[in-house]
Amino acid sequence: MTPKEFVKMFYLERKSLVDLYLNSNHKTEVSKLIADLKLDEEKTEKIRQILNVVLRDAFYSTLLGLDGEAEIGERQENYKIEDENGRELTGGEIGSFAWEYFHNNRMELDNSSADFIAILTYKTTEQGGRKTVAKTGYRPQIKFDFDEMHASGQQMFIDRSLVFPGDTVEAAIKISSVDYFSNQLMEKMKFEFREGTTVIGTGIIKHVINNRLRKSS
The missing domain is CATH 2.40.30.10 (Translation factors)
Structure with a gap:
């Protein structure tokens, strides 16, 4: 796995979670809470926007923190993450790819x-x-x-x-x-x-x- 692939997985997970939460057929805690609100089309779309922004900021901040570029829980330090073959993923590239995926349309x-x-x-x-x-x-x-x-x-x-x-x-x-x-x-x-x-x-x-x-x- 490369740092780019690692970040891409987080990006896809965000999309998957938003779709899951807004699908009333999936009985997750969040989807049940949203369904209970009985929202119209416009308000449901606003919830989609809120979920996208909240998860974007959370995942982006986490990735920066793992790469030593931001605080996690008011503590900033360098972490070492390796894939299953022992190749290091951290060290500077995760932060740049996180920006590309979460703020600069890399997926598209x-x-x-x-x-x-x-x-x-x-x-x-x-x-x-x-x-x-x-x-x-x-x-x-x-x-x-x-x-x-x-x-x-x-x-x-x-x-x-x-x-x-x-x-x-x-x-x-x-x-x-x-x-x-x-x-x-x-x-x-x-x-x-x-x-x-x-x-x-x-x-x-x-x-x-x-x-x-x-x-x-």
Whole structure:
């Protein structure tokens, strides 16, 4: 096992726990407590957000602590963790991989078939945005500032299944017309996403995944 694989296991465990807690068919203590609240769709999604953030912070802090980069229980020291073959995992790399997985979309960068990852800000209904929630897989049109072309852009929300008007969320996005936008996209580039002529929200590219789209420096 490598330090990267060790951290990835923690990341996957967080996702597994969130899914477990929100599945009413699994009678864990947490899932029972959540089911007893009889929450509607919006409040259930808020619970998902809370669980994701709490477990992210807990696992990230633990990994930093194991690598000697943060306190665990008000005590900071160096630990030595070895895999079953005696190879040391601690020593500096766990902390950097923890940042990549828990704060910098490493899972999506390694495994997504999307074209880029973006931070999306949805307009409120009062601002002219959607009146209803958007589900992951939502396909509005995208318009970049540098061109009048509109392209379909499927949004796969990260750590979310639903987004409400006014929310900000990270999403892996797959666009149509890849050839048209070849060599034109870069990090920090802004865009709008629309339903017809109505602007639903704005986005900013965080990572370009598809190298065909990446603008040469």
